[in-house]
Amino acid sequence: MEFQNNLPRRQPDAADCAQCFMETRCWPESTPRSGSVEVHREPVLRRGQSLWRQGEAYRGLFLLRSGCIKIYQHSSQGEEQVLQFALTGDLLGLEAMTAGSSDSHAVALTDAMVCRLRWPAVDADATQVAHVERRLLQRASSLLRQRARAARATEPTAALLAFLQDFARRSGVHEARVAEDQRKLRLPMGRLEIGQYLGYAEETICRSFHRLQEQGLATVAGRTIVLRGPAVPPTTAASEPMLRVAAVS
Amino acid sequence: MEFQNNLPRRQPDAADCAQCFMETRCWPESTPRSGSVEVHREPVLRRGQSLWRQGEAYRGLFLLRSGCIKIYQHSSQGEEQVLQFALTGDLLGLEAMTAGSSDSHAVALTDAMVCRLRWPAVDADATQVAHVERRLLQRASSLLRQRARAARATEPTAALLAFLQDFARRSGVHEARVAEDQRKLRLPMGRLEIGQYLGYAEETICRSFHRLQEQGLATVAGRTIVLRGPAVPPTTAASEPMLRVAAVS
DNA sequence: CGGCATCTTGAAAGAATTCAAGGCTTGTGG
DNA sequence: CCACAAGCCTTGAATTCTTTCAAGATGCCG
Numbered sequence: 001m002e003f004q005n006n007l008p009r010r011q012p013d014a015a016d017c018a019q020c021f022m023e024t025r026c027w028p029e030s031t032p033r034s035g036s037v038e039v040h041r042e043p044v045l046r047r048g049q050s051l052w053r054q055g056e057a058y059r060g061l062f063l064l065r066s067g068c069i070k071i072y073q074h075s076s077q078g079e080e081q082v083l084q085f086a087l088t089g090d091l092l093g094l095e096a097m098t099a100g101s102s103d104s105h106a107v108a109l110t111d112a113m114v115c116r117l118r119w120p121a122v123d124a125d126a127t128q129v130a131h132v133e134r135r136l137l138q139r140a141s142s143l144l145r146q147r148a149r150a151a152r153a154t155e156p157t158a159a160l161l162a163f164l165q166d167f168a169r170r171s172g173v174h175e176a177r178v179a180e181d182q183r184k185l186r187l188p189m190g191r192l193e194i195g196q197y198l199g200y201a202e203e204t205i206c207r208s209f210h211r212l213q214e215q216g217l218a219t220v221a222g223r224t225i226v227l228r229g230p231a232v233p234p235t236t237a238a239s240e241p242m243l244r245v246a247a248v249s
Numbered sequence: 250m251e252f253q254n255n256l257p258r259r260q261p262d263a264a265d266c267a268q269c270f271m272e273t274r275c276w277p278e279s280t281p282r283s284g285s286v287e288v289h290r291e292p293v294l295r296r297g298q299s300l301w302r303q304g305e306a307y308r309g310l311f312l313l314r315s316g317c318i319k320i321y322q323h324s325s326q327g328e329e330q331v332l333q334f335a336l337t338g339d340l341l342g343l344e345a346m347t348a349g350s351s352d353s354h355a356v357a358l359t360d361a362m363v364c365r366l367r368w369p370a371v372d373a374d375a376t377q378v379a380h381v382e383r384r385l386l387q388r389a390s391s392l393l394r395q396r397a398r399a400a401r402a403t404e405p406t407a408a409l410l411a412f413l414q415d416f417a418r419r420s421g422v423h424e425a426r427v428a429e430d431q432r433k434l435r436l437p438m439g440r441l442e443i444g445q446y447l448g449y450a451e452e453t454i455c456r457s458f459h460r461l462q463e464q465g466l467a468t469v470a471g472r473t474i475v476l477r478g479p480a481v482p483p484t485t486a487a488s489e490p491m492l493r494v495a496a497v498s
Numbered sequence: 499c500g501g502c503a504t505c506t507t508g509a510a511a512g513a514a515t516t517c518a519a520g521g522c523t524t525g526t527g528g
Numbered sequence: 529c530c531a532c533a534a535g536c537c538t539t540g541a542a543t544t545c546t547t548t549c550a551a552g553a554t555g556c557c558g
Contacts, residue, residue: 027384037381061385068437072445082446084392085438087419091388109437117381132286132366133382135276136310139340140389143333147396151448156514170336188317188358189334191537196321197331199400199448201515206538222523222537405546439504450547455506471505471555505554512547522537528530 015041015115022065025088026115040116045069051106051114052093058101060118062092067112071095073104075153083148085109095148097141150198157208159198161217168227181230187223264290264364271314274337275364289365294318300355300363301342307350309367311341316361320344322353324402332397334358344397346390399446406457408447410466417476430479436472 017023017031017039042062045051051062051069064086071084071092083104086092092114096102119134149166153159168183187194191209192202200208212218219226266272266280266288291311294300300311300318313335320333320341332353335341341363345351368383398415402408417432436443440458441451449457461467468475 032381032384034381070438070442080445082442084395085416085446087416088421090419091385091392094389094392117385131380131382132281132283133380133386135281136340136366136386137382137389140343140386140393143340143343143393144389144396146333147393167334167336170339172337189319190535193319193331196329197334202536203516203538204514207514210538440506441504451504452506452548453546456546459506499558501556501558503554503556505552507552508550510547510549513545515542515544517542518540520537520539522535524533524535526531526533528532 015039017115022113025065026063028089036119038118038120040118042114042116045108045112045114047108047110049108051108051112052096052102053105054103055101058093058096058099060116061094061097062106062114062116064088064090064092065113065115068109069106069112069114070109071104071106073148077154077158079154081148081151083151094137094141095144098138098145156198156200156204157211159200160194160205160208161212163194163198164212164218164225164227165231169231181228183227183231185225185227187225190223264288266364271362274314275312277338285368287367287369288312289367291363291365294357294361294363296357296359298357300357300361301345301351302354303352304350307342307345307348309365310343310346311355311363311365313337313339313341314362314364317358318355318361318363319358320353320355322397325407326403328403330397330400332400343386343390344393347387347394405447405449405453406460408449409443409454409457410461412443412447413461413467413474413476414480418480430477432476432480434474434476436474439472 017027017034020026023031042051045067052059054073066088069086069092070082071086072080072082075081083095084090084092092106093102095104146166149162150159153162164185167187168185171185189197191205195202195205198205209218209220213220217228219228266276266283269275272280291300294316301308303322315337318335318341319331320335321329321331324330332344333339333341341355342351344353395415398411399408402411413434416436417434420434438446440454444451444454447454458467458469462469466477468477
């Protein structure tokens with residue numbers, strides 16, 4: 001049985017870590033100065049309740065004070081993929097920071113208490129003046145999403161395709177592309193290395209390249225690849241279906 | 250052929266992103282205010298050269314201005330595991346931030362230019378007053394290392410063992426443990442969920458639990474697990490050792 | 499105490515890995 | 529500019545492992 005209901009979220013209380021009795025759980029070493037961040041105590045989460053769901057707007061980062069929260073998402077094939085088992089003191093929701101809305105779910109496996117970190121309205125034009133630290137956090141967010149995407153798909157060919165599309169997008173092949181749905185790229189890494197990244201043997205990657213060509217999804221000539229089909233939107237930053245997700249929200 | 254030599258590292262030049270001609274590569278949206286971070290231009294990396302090696306002291310974060318850099322590490326079985334293919338604008342070395350020294354290698358797949366980000370000596374007592382943002386970055390670092398560890402090992406049983414040890418350490422079973430090498434834990438998640446996290450089928454996890462018990466590495470009774478053998482030192486692992494890092498710098 | 503979800507185990511089927519060998523690309527040197 | 533050598537890529541076949549399907553056992557919660 002699963003609790004699908006979310007309690008109507010009460011207005012969370014502003015909090016000060018330095019005065020919190022659970023301070024040492026979130027900050028074992030020493031409590032940082034709060035800087036420009038607001039900390040809000042969230043209502044207690046009961047086992048089975050969701051902290052956020054797929055498609056919900058980003059509400060900030062969370063810090064888990066106690067309990068265990070599972071973060072998971074649905075892969076393109078509809079399978080559930082668990083991204084993180086968060087325990088006391090862990091940071092949650094970083095993946096969603098760079099996406100407009102979260103493409104993952106967060107559900108409590110035990111009763112749990114969380115605090116929410118929020119940057120005040122400076123956000124609007126924050127891109128102009130934000131701390132380096134904050135921008136780096138966003139990069140970290142991207143890294144986590146990348147890693148999540150690299151998580152082994154059910155099929156090696158699908159994993160390879162996702163990898164190539166990600167690589168094309170991040171290479172900024174947008175400008176250099178010949179046609180709308182034809183992106184040419186030159187890979188700086190070998191088949192073996194791609195395999196070591198995706199978790200497959202070198203030969204499996206070879207055969208997957210072959211299969212991509214058979215299916216007309218790409219033209220393969222050594223390390224020169226031409227991808228066919230629509231480019232992956234950089235907005236939501238992921239392999240495929242996030243645009244859809246964002247649109248839904 | 251591979252270039253194993255590292256040029257003796259010249260004293261890098263202090264730099265200001267706002268004045269850099271490649272500014273838009275690192276900061277496509279807008280250049281952040283530098284805050285308390287020093288930016289240093291590093292010498293150009295030639296293809297095959299290393300930016301850092303396993304065991305080297307943490308030198309700060311890097312921002313890739315151009316080229317492609319591969320970050321990889323050796324798994325326990327001696328296999329190479331690629332963690333990231335960094336492209337222009339990507340952040341490098343975040344995993345190493347929370348470890349005293351990096352347990353990964355970084356090698357240039359193409360000629361590459363990087364800048365190094367360094368927090369000045371405030372570090373010494375920074376644990377007292379560090380920005381929340383900076384502390385969160387360290388959490389992000391931990392997350393990345395966690396994810397790296399969850400990367401599929403060659404054997405499901407080894408992956409499960411690593412998962413359990415990580416869980417035990419992060420649960421803080423240190424205090425509650427009965428003997429030095431006997432840690433009892435109660436898992437809040439099911440076999441299926443562990444499988445969804447590690448990338449294996451539910452039944453495979455079951456059989457791996459069985460195998461762990463056979464090998465005397467653990468006692469399994471439903472969700473109650475007793476781990477035998479020495480605990481995983483948190484040093485190389487993840488969550489805590491930030492204090493040390495700050496002290497080193 | 500009963501019911502349902504979770505866990506466990508077995509056997510068959512399916513996939514990736516491994517091993518092996520040949521072809522191709524790339525960079526080097528004549 | 530061409531030839532050579534080294535490394536990389538590709539392909540085939542056998543093996544090994546995981547997955548899948550199915551059914552029974554166990555444990556947990558109401």
